[in-house]
Amino acid sequence: MIHGYIYTFTYRKEEASLFQMEMRSLFNSVNTSIILKSNEDVNPSRSPFIKERIDIMFEGDDLEEIIVQAEQMNLHDSTFKVRFVKYKDVKIGYDERLAIERKVGWSINGEADVRNPDQVFGIVLLNDRWYFGKYEKNEAEWLKHMKKPHTFSTALSTRVARAVANIAVPHPEGVRVIDPCCGIGTVLVEALSMGIDITGRDINSRVVYGSRKNIAYFGFEAEVTLGPISDITEKYDVTIIDLPYNLYTHVTLDEQFDIIKHARRISKKAVFITIETIDDMLEEAGFEIQDRCEARKANFSRQILSCI
Structure with missing residues (x-):
């Protein structure tokens, strides 16, 4: 016993x-x-x-x-x-x-x-x-996932992605999750390896292709679709979003706010990863920040916010 x-x-x-x-x-x-x-x-x-x-x-x-x-x-x-x-x-x-x-x-x-x-x-x-x-x-599964066939320079590290998945879904049973800005699937792979029911989506056809290949490479299965978050009609328990960065993309603050508003529409809970302070946008979209932390790497820092 x-x-x-x-x-x-x-x-x-x-x-x-x-x-x-x-x-x-x-x-x-x-x-x-x-x-x-x-x-x-x-x-x-x-x-x-x-x-x-x-x-x-x-x-x-x-x-x-x-x-x-x-x-x-x-x-x-x-x-x-x-x-x-x-x-x-x-x-x-x-x-x-x-x-x-x-x-x-x-x-x-x-x-x-x-x-x-x-x-x-x-x-x-x-x-x-x-x-x-x-x-x-600990068998350190995330170390194996570092060797993806497709990579992206701004992707989360596998360690951070795994922690984010745990923060978002501490108890996976019966929980449906979506990552609507999934990129090459770093969060998807970590979540799937822990038995989390997650689907992916992205507006970039190139990274959607890479995400599907990465998932299959490690022997997992998940739906990864092409399109914006605004087209999602299903409801989910949790949304995980690594917000597109102004530093690397042409996404405007208005476009980021649009993503946040749709996350509120489709899910009960959301975990956001951002390089900028988005507290005001979260509040305006109807989110309440439950917990937060900072993930640092050299001089680069990301905020992780858990919201309901």
Whole structure:
């Protein structure tokens, strides 16, 4: 039986704002630490910032309590490995961590295999309490998606796109999503890889072609249509829009406002990515900003706004 989860995180300094907004969305938490105990069941490979997860099986005030409970485990023919989960606030040296892994491992009725185990268990010390459970690491799917056959210079990074998808759709079941300015499909690919029901659209036939090819390249399926957002008649739960930038396109502020107004018309919720402050336009279109952050890369900065 699982008694909650422990997550560890890793992020770069310039990603702190984006990390914290994703935390608020996925975990409903304002935690800024690199470790979190939560009852929320989030696949660790969903987030670009989750490093690993322990599914808590048992806990104790000291290591001996963990060992006593581990002695009740019987893995039969299954092989296993015990891994000490280290993070920067834990002041336990390498030799001691290795000794803890061995001590707990010896107490489990099963065959240890450090190279290719059937199961991996994690043990961690958090706030002077020990936790033990099934261990799962992040598979970093977004890294594979960096190698797209079609690219675009102004596209979001796969890390930012994945975080945006999580902010927009923390609970994908039954949620219909559209990206009506999808470009070459960076957000589409990340969303589809997490099981989000999303469709794409763009007014540029060249990028629509590239988006379809990118989606197929990674083995996903989604509808990507050609045309403006104004022609959309269906309703969606969420719209994700990386607004066209004046810096790179001939889109005017009036045209951006038109996109925002149609996003309000077709969806209950919208997440906007913009290089400009658009608060006034959002308010005029009838949106209320629920949360926001800034995603930085070198001297370039984007605002991400979650609106209802």
